[in-house]
Amino acid sequence: MSLYYVQKLLYQLNRDPIVRKRFAADRDELLGEYSLTDEERTAIEDGDIGLLYVMGVNGQILMHYSALIGQEWDEYINAMKQGVADHGAVRGGLYTLLEDRDG
Amino acid sequence: MSLVFAGVCSHAPGITGRAKRADPVVRDAFYARLHELRERLEAAKPDVLVIVAAEHFANFFMNNMPAYCMGLADEYEGPIEDEDWLAIRRTVVPGNAGLARRIITGMLADIDLSYAEEWKFDHGIMVPLNFLTPRYDLPVIPVNVNCQGPPLTTLERAYEFGRVLRRACDAQPERIALVGTGGISHWPATPDSGVINEAWDRQFLDRFINNRRAELIAYTDEETLRDAGQGGFEIRTFLTVAGATEGATGELLFYAPIPIFAVGCTVAQMAVQ
Numbered sequence: 001m002s003l004y005y006v007q008k009l010l011y012q013l014n015r016d017p018i019v020r021k022r023f024a025a026d027r028d029e030l031l032g033e034y035s036l037t038d039e040e041r042t043a044i045e046d047g048d049i050g051l052l053y054v055m056g057v058n059g060q061i062l063m064h065y066s067a068l069i070g071q072e073w074d075e076y077i078n079a080m081k082q083g084v085a086d087h088g089a090v091r092g093g094l095y096t097l098l099e100d101r102d103g
Numbered sequence: 104m105s106l107v108f109a110g111v112c113s114h115a116p117g118i119t120g121r122a123k124r125a126d127p128v129v130r131d132a133f134y135a136r137l138h139e140l141r142e143r144l145e146a147a148k149p150d151v152l153v154i155v156a157a158e159h160f161a162n163f164f165m166n167n168m169p170a171y172c173m174g175l176a177d178e179y180e181g182p183i184e185d186e187d188w189l190a191i192r193r194t195v196v197p198g199n200a201g202l203a204r205r206i207i208t209g210m211l212a213d214i215d216l217s218y219a220e221e222w223k224f225d226h227g228i229m230v231p232l233n234f235l236t237p238r239y240d241l242p243v244i245p246v247n248v249n250c251q252g253p254p255l256t257t258l259e260r261a262y263e264f265g266r267v268l269r270r271a272c273d274a275q276p277e278r279i280a281l282v283g284t285g286g287i288s289h290w291p292a293t294p295d296s297g298v299i300n301e302a303w304d305r306q307f308l309d310r311f312i313n314n315r316r317a318e319l320i321a322y323t324d325e326e327t328l329r330d331a332g333q334g335g336f337e338i339r340t341f342l343t344v345a346g347a348t349e350g351a352t353g354e355l356l357f358y359a360p361i362p363i364f365a366v367g368c369t370v371a372q373m374a375v376q
Contacts (some may be wrong), residue, residue, distance in 0.1 A: 004165060007165070014160070015183045053293075058251065058252065059291065060160055060292050063159075094252075098295075098328065
């Protein structure tokens, strides 16, 4: 169930400057408030868009987070493609229902 | 007065944020039609714009996701996104809490919706406003239909929501404009961003412009996901506008796939009878 909390944290980072300040200044305390696996925590701290996509983070949340951390558009699209290449198919969420268009 | 204007347009963030990367001929033709929609909106002399959008986790999350929500505030702010990424400066947008309260109260007699006295706009509203009310001088009442996080409201209910919205608007003394914003087929925010099913889009737009309710509500979500991507769920905003203009048809001002904008870019006006 922790995909829910990964998305909740990113959702709050995207929309709330106060949460962004805490992420910068009190990261351990902030992340401690969410139920996250070590892999999820590392992916968030590293801004690993590819792995977060594969975990199943909703793309609308992830796209805004990518913009927040300053990725260019092509870098963002390529990060998702590389994530699938490195980690395999999307594991959870809505995108598990999409067809594999790369065959 | 009553409803005095109804239209739809696309809202994809690339429309503003990646403007420089699009084919300038197609892009400028699209922008010209958006400006035409603005001129038609202004000619209707509305007191307020009700904008039916499919927001993208700017306000609503899976801890408490409303199927339908209307804004009940005197001002809003947006965009939540990075300003340079969206190429829209953060601003305050005027609302109209008094009118929103009357519309919501009227609608609750026939359909359930939630309300929000606090609301931050994302690209789903800010991109249309950037073209339709670029001075942010027309009060806005935002409406959200959950199109992002299933389970979703049915298409039949989205159409019915439009009917009920229309009745509530027609009971008010103000002149009310309605704009729905969403994508048709698209796979936004995935590695398949830029894929567009033009044939599906054109069939949908034919059904929409001619307001053929039975055909509009006939899509199953499984079919939409397969043929139009998860972004296709946003047709709910179009169905609400169709419901609000039931019995009338419309005019397609523009449609063209613009892959770098990640959507088939659409501008249309529906007649208001």
